[in-house]
Amino acid sequence: MIRFDNVTKTYMRGQHPAVENLDIEFTRGEFVFLVGASGSGKSTMMRMVLKETGPTRGTVYVAGKDLSRIPSWKVPALRRDIGMVFQDFRLLPSKTAYQNIEFALAVIGTPRKVVRRLVPEMLEMVGLEDKGKRLPHELSGGEQQRVAIARAYVNRPSILLADEPTGNLDPSTAEGILDLLGEINERGTTVVMATHDHSAVDRMRRRVVEMVGGQVVRDQEGGRYESETPVSVISGNLPDDSAHREEHPLDAAEYREPAERTERTEPEDDSAADVLEEELIDERDARLERDEAAFDEEDEDEEDRR
Incomplete structure (x- = not known):
């Protein structure tokens, strides 16, 4: 379903790679946790x-x-088959829960009957x-995340x-979100979740892939955090x-595991990773605003026709 074949990503010349010599595959129907410190390469994997x-x-x-x-020009079609859920929900504040989910269908031209x-x-x-009919600010954090998941999954x-x-989210609310993601996975969707949530990983006991400095240092079935x-x-x-x-390089023989899949190197610059994450957020927000404007214009045109 997803495969990285000897992938290296360097954002700027002279920087350590965000990911390096990455060889890993996520098969259809898997539920995978990506874990690792900030700047370890998890977000870069998702961006790719x-x-x-x-x-x-x-x-x-x-x-x-x-x-x-x-x-x-074919990238939008690719992304229709990939749902994305964020930590900060990214709901459209002026639209109801229904309209937020509707929006994901409307932008790809889904018939209104459907x-x-x-x-x-x-x-x-x-x-x-x-x-x-409630707006995002009228919903709890857990409810907002449920709307965001519904919007991401509505295209199946x-x-x-x-x-x-x-x-x-608080621990009890987080459990409900995990159960929902587990249900989606049971319906056949491959779920890849980047997290720092210890209890989530320990509770689910699914495949755990740990990143350090852009490389996989652990790939474990039924793993803990x-x-x-x-x-x-x-x-x-x-x-x-x-x-x-640097004192204890990750490719030193004493740090290698028999089942490792990649060679080891130094981590990327955390400050650079933070900047890149901010740029990504700005880029996504700008795209969302453009799509929302187009959606509103379509609604106005339909009202005029009526």
């Missing part, structure tokens, strides 16, 4: 799956397609069938990417400190 950026070297495949061979059937189905699936994508979907892996930063086995990593 969405074709928001491309690899400097290597090949990314999604649904069997080499993304480097997909022209820009929209009127699918949106209530999604609201019922996420347990908000009685809150479709084969892949759902979730970037810290429980990061702004923390690990005995000597090079794990999130477990405290290796401090989140670039100077320390």
Whole structure:
């Protein structure tokens, strides 16, 4: 379903790669947790799956397609088969829960008859069938995230990417969101979730892929958040400190695991990663505003015709 074939991504000349020599595959129907410290390469992996950026070297495949061979005008069609859920929900503040979900269908030209059937189905699936007329600020954080998940899943994508979907939620609410993502996965959608949520990973016990400095240091079925892996930063086995990593390079023989899939190198610059994340947010927000404006204009035209 998703495959990285010897992928390296460097954003700026002279910087450490955001990901390096990445060889990994996520198969159809899997539920995978991406874990690692900030700047470890998780967001870059998701950006490449969405074709928001491309690899400097290597090949990314999604649904069997080499993304480097997909022209820009076909990218929207690719993204229709990939749902995306964010930590901060990214709902349209002036639209109701119903309209936020409707929006995802309207921008791809879904007939209104189909929209009127699918949106209530999604609201019922996420347990908000009685809150479709509420604006985002009238919903709790957990309810907003449920709307965001419904919007991401309404097109029945084969892949759902979730970037810290429980990061702004209390533990009990987060459990409900995880159960919802698990239900979507059981319906056949591949779910890849980047997270720092210890309890979520430990509770679900799915495949865990840990990143350090743009490389995979652990790929474990039924794994927990923390690990005995000597090079794990999130477990405290290796401090989140670039100077320390230079003293003890990740490709040193004593840090290698028999089942490792990639060679090791230094981490990317965390400050650069933060800047890139801000740019990504700005880019997505701008695209969302353009689509919303087009959607509003379509509604006005329809009202005029009536």
